[in-house]
Amino acid sequence: MNDFFPSMPKVAYEGPQSDNPLAFRFYNPEETIAGKTMREQLKFALSYWHTLCGDGTDMFGRGTMVKTFGAAEPMEIYRRKAYAAFELMEKLDIDYFCFHDRDIAPEADTLRETNARLDEITNLLEELMKQTGKKLLWGTANCFNHPRYMHGAGTAPNADVFAYAAAQIKKAVEITTRLGGKGYVFWGGREGYETLLNTDMGLELDNLARLLRMTVEYARSIGYTGDFYIEPKPKEPTKHQYDFDASTVLAFLRKYGLDKDFKLNIEANHATLAGHTFQHELAVARINGAFGSIDANQGDMLIGWDTDQFPTNVYETALCMLEVLRAGGFTNGGLNFDAKTRRGSYEPEDIFHAYIAGMDAFALGLRIADRLQRDGRLDTFVAERYASWQSGIGAQIMAGTAGLKELEAYALEMGEVTTNTSGRQEYLENIVNAVMFGA
Numbered sequence: 001m002n003d004f005f006p007s008m009p010k011v012a013y014e015g016p017q018s019d020n021p022l023a024f025r026f027y028n029p030e031e032t033i034a035g036k037t038m039r040e041q042l043k044f045a046l047s048y049w050h051t052l053c054g055d056g057t058d059m060f061g062r063g064t065m066v067k068t069f070g071a072a073e074p075m076e077i078y079r080r081k082a083y084a085a086f087e088l089m090e091k092l093d094i095d096y097f098c099f100h101d102r103d104i105a106p107e108a109d110t111l112r113e114t115n116a117r118l119d120e121i122t123n124l125l126e127e128l129m130k131q132t133g134k135k136l137l138w139g140t141a142n143c144f145n146h147p148r149y150m151h152g153a154g155t156a157p158n159a160d161v162f163a164y165a166a167a168q169i170k171k172a173v174e175i176t177t178r179l180g181g182k183g184y185v186f187w188g189g190r191e192g193y194e195t196l197l198n199t200d201m202g203l204e205l206d207n208l209a210r211l212l213r214m215t216v217e218y219a220r221s222i223g224y225t226g227d228f229y230i231e232p233k234p235k236e237p238t239k240h241q242y243d244f245d246a247s248t249v250l251a252f253l254r255k256y257g258l259d260k261d262f263k264l265n266i267e268a269n270h271a272t273l274a275g276h277t278f279q280h281e282l283a284v285a286r287i288n289g290a291f292g293s294i295d296a297n298q299g300d301m302l303i304g305w306d307t308d309q310f311p312t313n314v315y316e317t318a319l320c321m322l323e324v325l326r327a328g329g330f331t332n333g334g335l336n337f338d339a340k341t342r343r344g345s346y347e348p349e350d351i352f353h354a355y356i357a358g359m360d361a362f363a364l365g366l367r368i369a370d371r372l373q374r375d376g377r378l379d380t381f382v383a384e385r386y387a388s389w390q391s392g393i394g395a396q397i398m399a400g401t402a403g404l405k406e407l408e409a410y411a412l413e414m415g416e417v418t419t420n421t422s423g424r425q426e427y428l429e430n431i432v433n434a435v436m437f438g439a
Contacts, residue, residue: 144189293333317365
């Protein structure tokens with residue numbers, strides 16, 4: 001049972017001149033860019049939740065898409081979702097997938113029964129992975145959707161909820177380990193508060209750290225060797241999320257001594273909601289040694305919520321891939337398309353158009369980022385802008401040999417500062433445009 005998209009061909013690279021809408025124009029998986037193939041540099045992953053489960057429902061309307069794949073019985077629906085997922089990956093030439101536990105198997109009346117369902121589907125996924133060579137990029141637990149998590153999971157005021165979440169995460173970690181996942185993600189979907197009038201913030205943060213530490217210890221004890229990621233997001237669904245942005249998460253990890261155990265999974269749309277650029281959040285992760293993985297999407301700048309659109313903004317993908325190259329590329333992470341077709345794009349063919357658009361956009365971004373690095377003018381300008389720190393008083397400050405007394409004496413002797421130079425932002429932006437368009 002692996003023909004849910006019979007009218008869709010296997011998508012291949014045909015080059016920029018192709019007029020075939022079901023072909024890659026820029027993503028050539030075996031082409032070498034910056035020392036690796038595009039397949040290795042980009043490490044595309046299919047998001048199980050949006051692609052196989054999302055039905056177009058929003059706050060104002062019912063679903064517009066049917067994702068039952070011709071079945072009625074719950075477990076049969078999820079078995080077919082698995083077959084459909086691997087058919088999509090085969091036809092789109094995608095090597096990885098990502099999932100939440102509740103994406104791959106429906107929740108039952110009891111945790112024991114739910115876990116049995118998960119075991120059944122995990123057996124199927126394992127077999128399909130062996131048959132196709134597809135891999136798990138990362139797994140996670142959905143500890144935010146069920147009403148029990150209305151006040152949080154790791155930050156819940158009810159210890160029973162914390163215990164249930166811990167049990168759910170334990171199972172998700174076991175599945176991720178069994179399937180050879182390279183990462184495990186925490187997104188604090190309900191880890192935050194609506195009002196401080198009813199919130200013990202200190203206890204909630206302490207408990208969240210306890211849950212993360214428990215998970216790391218257990219995962220390592222069963223042989224999990226991949227990365228752990230936290231995915232920042234500032235709002236939605238709670239008014240104040242504890243994982244607001246990269247800097248907030250890093251401060252939290254350092255406070256609780258977890259910074260050596262976790263990296264960051266950065267999402268473009270979440271960066272937008274935090275008032276940052278995608279590049280900013282990636283740079284914060286990179287300079288702090290915490291760059292891990294990416295949720296590839298984009299948001300609508302006119303809308304103040306998470307729209308999870310497929311990424312098509314090449315300027316943004318280019319600056320994203322520039323940060324990835326500066327970080328030395330992905331290790332265990334990759335580019336997961338945490339994106340969904342628009343509510344009005346409801347036909348199965350639209351899934352193919354969406355992934356092709358996103359993959360081509362990141363392929364273009366990689367090509368441009370590589371050209372920017374080889375061009376060298378951006379890096380040269382920045383190095384020259386900070387040259388004063390390589391000698392004289394700057395070098396003394398860097399070495400710790402100049403304190404306030406020494407700097408006062410230097411300033412008194414120097415007089416007024418006369419050595420500032422232009423930041424030339426417009427010049428640099430023009431360089432980016434020139435490189436992007438081949439000038």
